[in-house]
Amino acid sequence: MDAVTLEHITKTYEKGTVRAVEDVSFAVKPGELFGLIGPDGAGKTSIFRILTTLLLADSGTATVAAHDVRTDYQAIRNTVGYMPGRFSLYQDLTVQENLNFFATLFDTTIAANYALIKDIYEQIEPFRDRRAGKLSGGMKQKLALCCALIHKPTVLFLDEPTTGVDAVSRKEFWAMLGQLRQQSITILVSTPYMDEATLCERIALLQGGKILSIDTPDNIVRAYPHPLYAVKTDAVHSLLHDLRAYAPVLSSYAFGEFVHVAFRQNQPNNDAALRDYLRARQHTGIVVKPIEPTIEDRFIELMTANPTAAHGN
Numbered sequence: 319m320d321a322v323t324l325e326h327i328t329k330t331y332e333k334g335t336v337r338a339v340e341d342v343s344f345a346v347k348p349g350e351l352f353g354l355i356g357p358d359g360a361g362k363t364s365i366f367r368i369l370t371t372l373l374l375a376d377s378g379t380a381t382v383a384a385h386d387v388r389t390d391y392q393a394i395r396n397t398v399g400y401m402p403g404r405f406s407l408y409q410d411l412t413v414q415e416n417l418n419f420f421a422t423l424f425d426t427t428i429a430a431n432y433a434l435i436k437d438i439y440e441q442i443e444p445f446r447d448r449r450a451g452k453l454s455g456g457m458k459q460k461l462a463l464c465c466a467l468i469h470k471p472t473v474l475f476l477d478e479p480t481t482g483v484d485a486v487s488r489k490e491f492w493a494m495l496g497q498l499r500q501q502s503i504t505i506l507v508s509t510p511y512m513d514e515a516t517l518c519e520r521i522a523l524l525q526g527g528k529i530l531s532i533d534t535p536d537n538i539v540r541a542y543p544h545p546l547y548a549v550k551t552d553a554v555h556s557l558l559h560d561l562r563a564y565a566p567v568l569s570s571y572a573f574g575e576f577v578h579v580a581f582r583q584n585q586p587n588n589d590a591a592l593r594d595y596l597r598a599r600q601h602t603g604i605v606v607k608p609i610e611p612t613i614e615d616r617f618i619e620l621m622t623a624n625p626t627a628a629h630g631n
């Protein structure tokens with residue numbers, strides 16, 4: 319049986335004028351590390367709040383650990399761990415006091431489930447008497463994860479756990495999630511960072527409240543349908559302008575120091591012809607090289623193909 323299911327979930331705000339989640343359906347298998355990937359406002363938090371019973375959907379059904387979110391909310395609250403965005407810590411309580419508080423809420427003790435949090439807790443233990451408000455972002459994140467785990471949940475919801483956290487802490491955090499998976503906890507994690515998508519077993523790409531694609535990161539990238547090139551010249555601004563005026567180019571967008579260019583057709587001379595075109599437009603320092611798409615390229619491609627999702631309506 320699936321650990322989490324959503325069927326045709328829709329959620330609107332402001333008397334129906336803001337369509338935050340639109341006809342979303344997916345299922346998460348027990349023990350899976352599942353990612354909801356999408357930019358700000360895509361609907362990630364609304365979905366998490368519906369699944370953790372903090373928000374009622376307008377329509378559709380959803381279950382967590384076989385409990386209905388509408389009718390069995392008490393059972394779900396006892397069985398899930400939820401780490402909301404911007405961490406739900408008590409800033410004036412110390413590390414130790416925060417943990418004790420969350421353990422008491424669930425009628426358990428730190429000692430009873432210490433094995434589950436041990437690896438993470440050891441990293442913050444030197445600061446056990448420090449107030450949560452005085453911790454660094456990475457430390458807060460670890461403490462929030464310990465608090466979400468202290469009652470041994472079967473399903474863990476992590477809403478943008480790495481937003482605003484430094485690169486090293488982000489990496490450490492994902493390593494911790496890998497360890498938790500070995501304890502057969504189902505994990506749903508949301509993130510706006512495309513590079514983190516590849517660390518999930520399966521992902522749903524979300525935009526404007528709609529699912530653009532659900533699959534393994536590999537399959538999502540493999541389904542990218544166009545020949546893709548990375549292009550650079552000495553004049554970045556006119557490069558974008560000239561690429562958009564070039565008929566064989568389907569789309570072009572800045573990507574780090576390069577511009578990613580998708581061609582309409584797979585012609586063997588795509589790159590040579592583009593070089594000639596750019597030279598004729600007085601570009602110098604021309605680099606054109608074929609590349610493998612990333613999840614971000616696929617996301618952009620799907621948004622272009624689904625303009626209604628791209629505009630959030």
Ligand SMILES: Nc1ncnc2c1ncn2[C@@H]1O[C@H](COP(=O)(O)OP(=O)(O)OP(=O)(O)O)[C@@H](O)[C@H]1O
Nearest residue numbers: 331332336338356357358359360361362363364365
């Ligand atoms: N309480 C609310 N009242 C009105 N609109 C809301 C409310 N909560 C969310 N929204 C809107 O619903 C849409 C989806 O928001 P949601 O917070 O679910 O997305 P998100 O992907 O989690 O983004 P973020 O990271 O910005 O929270 C956005 O357009 C947002 O402005």
